[in-house]
Amino acid sequence: MDLEVNKPLVDLVNIPIGSRDWEWEKSFFQALVNGNVNVMMAEPQTGPDGWPYMFVETSLEATEPSLKLMQWISERGIGLALNVQKTQPDFVFSYGMIWSYRETAQFIVNPGETVTNEIEFQKGESIYAQNPSEQYLPKYARAILRKFLEDQGIKEPKFLLVSQDLKQFDLCFSLESLGNPPKEEHTGIAEALSWFLPTHYSIVLVSEKAFSKSFFLV
Structure with a gap:
């Protein structure tokens, strides 16, 4: 296996979090799906937010194809947390982001939009x-x-x-x-x-x- 495929991902996660922007994020997403990770624990773990995640880490020697792992967790309602051994994980993917990539090849669509919980219709308005x-x-x-x-x-x-x-x-x-x-x-x-x-x-x-x-x- 050509482990050089992991170098772009490793290089990107070594960039300080404060220096990362949307361009970094796009490059990171591409490097992740093209590269490999190491699965830190065989079973999903509960994150601080209460949701289940597979904990994975980056390494030049990593051998688990990221895409294969994401396909597996997309069938099981599990998210993905990258490098949780750090003070702050490099990235946390919700389950919705995982299956979004499976279906559309995009983890995030129209970044910046927020969830709403209210809706208004005008009287007589067709919907x-x-x-x-x-x-x-x-x-x-x-x-x-x-x-x-x-x-x-x-x-x-x-x-x-x-x-x-x-x-x-x-x-x-x-x-x-x-x-x-x-x-x-x-x-x-x-x-x-x-x-x-x-x-x-x-x-x-x-x-x-x-x-x-x-x-x-x-």
């Missing part, structure tokens, strides 16, 4: 609403999201993909199916759901009463 397609949410990722919600005691979670212009979409989760949590919990719930989805997806918690169209089971 587009449907069951999220497999292109938008692949079956394996949908099943993992559903299992997470079921593990929280939500037996029939429901959602609806909504757009006002067919350009920007909101993934609307039914408040009723989530047990009508109090409003002060909505942001935390949306942030938890966002870990399972690409970073540019907009997540909204809404009442089914606001729509004439039926919601779909996650």
